[in-house]
Amino acid sequence: MEKLFEGAKKFTNSDFLEYKEIFKSIQNSQKPHTLFIGCSDSRIVPNLITNTMPGELFVIRNIANIVPVYREVNEFLATTSAIEYAVKILNIENIIVCGHSNCGGCNAFYLSDDELEKIPHTRKWIQLSKKVIDKVKSDQEIMNDLVKREWITEQLNIVEQISHLMTYPYIKTLADENKINIYGWHYVIQTGKIYNYNREKNIFELI
Numbered sequence: 001m002e003k004l005f006e007g008a009k010k011f012t013n014s015d016f017l018e019y020k021e022i023f024k025s026i027q028n029s030q031k032p033h034t035l036f037i038g039c040s041d042s043r044i045v046p047n048l049i050t051n052t053m054p055g056e057l058f059v060i061r062n063i064a065n066i067v068p069v070y071r072e073v074n075e076f077l078a079t080t081s082a083i084e085y086a087v088k089i090l091n092i093e094n095i096i097v098c099g100h101s102n103c104g105g106c107n108a109f110y111l112s113d114d115e116l117e118k119i120p121h122t123r124k125w126i127q128l129s130k131k132v133i134d135k136v137k138s139d140q141e142i143m144n145d146l147v148k149r150e151w152i153t154e155q156l157n158i159v160e161q162i163s164h165l166m167t168y169p170y171i172k173t174l175a176d177e178n179k180i181n182i183y184g185w186h187y188v189i190q191t192g193k194i195y196n197y198n199r200e201k202n203i204f205e206l207i
């Protein structure tokens with residue numbers, strides 16, 4: 001706990017001063033260019049891996065960087081409302097769905113029923129990626145190779161979430177008019193390399 005309070009003091013007295021001008025320029029409004037949808041994993045630091053400053057990224061994070069499909073319901077929808085705000089109010093130009101290596105959320109797709117019992121809300125949440133789970137599970141060769149299974153699951157999951165974004169009518173309209181760029185990234189923690197999804201070739205290419 002002390003570490004966090006010491007960190008807050010260090011930020012105010014040192015790091016903040018370094019970026020003082022930037023904070024001053026954005027103190028009354030934000031104009032981020034990009035909506036970054038990433039995993040909640042502690043090893044993912046969106047500004048670090050995109051070399052961006054405060055004010056540039058509007059960030060949504062959840063287990064396994066999932067985008068729920070569009071629906072009109074009278075519920076409390078955290079991810080959906082943040083997407084709506086970013087696109088309709090902030091007019092962001094880009095959306096990045098960023099998955100990563102060694103993703104615990106994606107790995108949870110394959111936990112036993114007993115293990116999932118302990119995390120009922122996570123079990124429910126990852127159902128949003130059921131198509132990915134079913135697809136990988138149907139391929140015994142991939143299922144037998146854990147390294148391959150992990151990698152393919154993470155990448156298929158990113159592609160699936162891009163398709164979910166396209167179920168949002170206002171995103172579909174902007175995408176059809178080429179007014180928004182949608183990217184899928186796979187970030188590899190141990191190498192620092194990031195792979196960008198190429199839709200035409202249906203492969204992830206090193207940036």
Ligand SMILES: [Zn+2]
Nearest residue numbers: 039041103104
């Ligand atoms: Zn993750």
